[in-house]
Amino acid sequence: MLKDFISVSQLNEDRFFQIYQLYKDFKEKYNNGDKKLSDLRGYSVLLPFFENSTRTRTSFELAGKILGADTINISGSTSSVKKGETLYDTIKTLEAMRSDFIVIRHYMSGAAHIVANKVKSRVINAGDGMHEHPSQAVLDAITILEKKGKIEGLKVVIVGDILHSRVARSDIKLLSMLGAKITLCAPQTMLPRHLEPFEVEDITTDINEGLKGKDVAIFLRIQLERQNKVFFSTLNEYSIKYGLNQERVNLLKEDAIIMHPGPVNRGVEIQSELVYGDRSVILDQVETGLFTRMAIYKYLLTA
Amino acid sequence: MLKDFISVSQLNEDRFFQIYQLYKDFKEKYNNGDKKLSDLRGYSVLLPFFENSTRTRTSFELAGKILGADTINISGSTSSVKKGETLYDTIKTLEAMRSDFIVIRHYMSGAAHIVANKVKSRVINAGDGMHEHPSQAVLDAITILEKKGKIEGLKVVIVGDILHSRVARSDIKLLSMLGAKITLCAPQTMLPRHLEPFEVEDITTDINEGLKGKDVAIFLRIQLERQNKVFFSTLNEYSIKYGLNQERVNLLKEDAIIMHPGPVNRGVEIQSELVYGDRSVILDQVETGLFTRMAIYKYLLTA
């Protein structure tokens, strides 16, 4: 039983496939025209977001609304956080309003975990610092499952700023738990110094080696907004050394898929014309995300 | 059949009167106490607004909610646009979340058109740069129709910064299509250099000549926030030369109406005590706007 969803470490294969089943049920209902459900009618979903976001916040908000919940946005920039309130007090306050779900994004690693332990509300981690983004990992896994028919045994490469990426951390854990063979591909400066905690098949700084023969290639966003200015001088270099172009696509398996959590820096991680190309499932990830979030709400409600 | 509503050029007389009929139906229902309808139940309305707005955003949001839609605000200042995402990618992402309607305001002329051609979602232009603001034109036309009983043959003067005004562009096209005789009145610097595309009766830089004998006077907002500082030194001069005062009201026909898309710069375009005076229908425009937006949603749904 899960009260909260903070880390993909909370999932085992059973739990993942239970969420996947809920996902399929919701998607089928929706496609059959049941676009307004009542699974969360009478429940409140509070969304304190301390970092800017479009896709994650909108996805959780819309998923909640489709399920009939009352959703309330709380952005770091217009809230009493500006008055110096601590995260703990903000969340205790939301709980006191009888919040059923708290979907939190925070720039501090571990924020969601701290919060979850302190409140009775169900807490969903929508991204905490460089730590985890578990709903992204679930939607990534489901996208792969739907596109490739399986996860077990697939060769998956994750390219980019592994060091700073919560998506990478969550993806590596979940996909390897589900049987994928993970390769990490990044410049040395973007690889974690201590690699032991990661169950990976291979690590390489060579993009050609990284992509060769893979079923799935996940490109990570270069967090331009988090980097200092020094980094920018080498952005073009990054693109040349690690950016996806047509030649590099050809290194992948013929039926490989290309993923990115978005938003893409066009021309940096992926050449612009490939962003929504034949192999890309980037928009499928977004669509999958909507039904995945519906499934996560429902799972926490019933689990 | 219309998927999107981007420009008043998409309307002909038939289409306008179909929307007007829907407007009247919704207004009647609402006035009879049917204040929560289900025409858009199960539909999502996403509102990416890249410029600040109160009346247009609130009007579209409330209209959607009254019709039972799930509405989601996305403001330029808290979205991933801050992360450098392109407009195209933002919108493709919203579409991937199965958005039924995308109501977009953008500072770039042509933004809504570009977006509409790329997505399956119905797109409504809530203002794009200096190009168009079609729902404003429809509500303006309906306001005139309700107040004057007709549009055909009416003498309408539009006063102010025609050059930069999307409201002017949309109003001129729609009202002239509906048979109004348009006069433009502005200082030379605020008139478009190429006037051919505008079907207007008359153009004048003289406010007295502009107002004389008109049935309808539409005052445009001086976009203080878009002007550079140099302009401000002549604000008082603008007010003296083109601002509406009681003396100038007397030049209009006795039963003339005074309009403004809001927000009014009191004492600039219109002398403060005249803003909600006898002739002013400025608040009627706002009220008409609510039911007009309901009608536009419904029209795109059924057309």
Place this chain on the structure above:
Amino acid sequence: MLKDFISVSQLNEDRFFQIYQLYKDFKEKYNNGDKKLSDLRGYSVLLPFFENSTRTRTSFELAGKILGADTINISGSTSSVKKGETLYDTIKTLEAMRSDFIVIRHYMSGAAHIVANKVKSRVINAGDGMHEHPSQAVLDAITILEKKGKIEGLKVVIVGDILHSRVARSDIKLLSMLGAKITLCAPQTMLPRHLEPFEVEDITTDINEGLKGKDVAIFLRIQLERQNKVFFSTLNEYSIKYGLNQERVNLLKEDAIIMHPGPVNRGVEIQSELVYGDRSVILDQVETGLFTRMAIYKYLLTA
């Protein structure tokens, strides 16, 4: 009969207890699982907030949603207020959209009163400058009533920046009307110069005298964000002289309760470990706030 709720001066004992009865009804329903009601179905609640807020805005928004209203946020930072629109015009515009309720927070004392007199919509003051915060006073009174069983005859001390506090003004009026004996405790510089309008039992600059033998201690927030830098140098001094610590708790009656409208500046008004200590009812205030706002909506609807 009340159209608006602007000041606790509008309440007498009867009215307060009518609101309290509605509060109890809603809380009971909610606790019995009726978490989605329809008292406000078909009503719109517009929330123009010109100051940052989490608890008050979220509380009013959620209360409205639970009652079935359509709620719309309008923040000072993304609205046309940025375009220089006057408060009066903003509110007339919201009224023209047929708003049923306008819940307004504004930095200007008297803002809500001015607004209420100009519109047909029901107006609720969610805090106006240094003037009043009446829903806070009602929830404070109800919290005391629930925790102490009565208000009449209780000894209540209000500690802190009385001079700038709208919460203090509303609390003093309401609690003294309901029979509490009020003591004010603050440094001389934070006391109003003219104390006649306040019906208080005692005024003191000595915290020990202020707390001694009291049933209820209400600590006010030091408005760091409103103070100039000069004040900050004495923040530690304020904490030493007026901050609540365990030793000072012991001066209160044994069964006394400790209140704060939040957000607390931990270590300034209240020592950190006491914020949610045994005597603290700070989170009860937040919970009470939710049902109090539901009751206020309902009261204005039926009164």
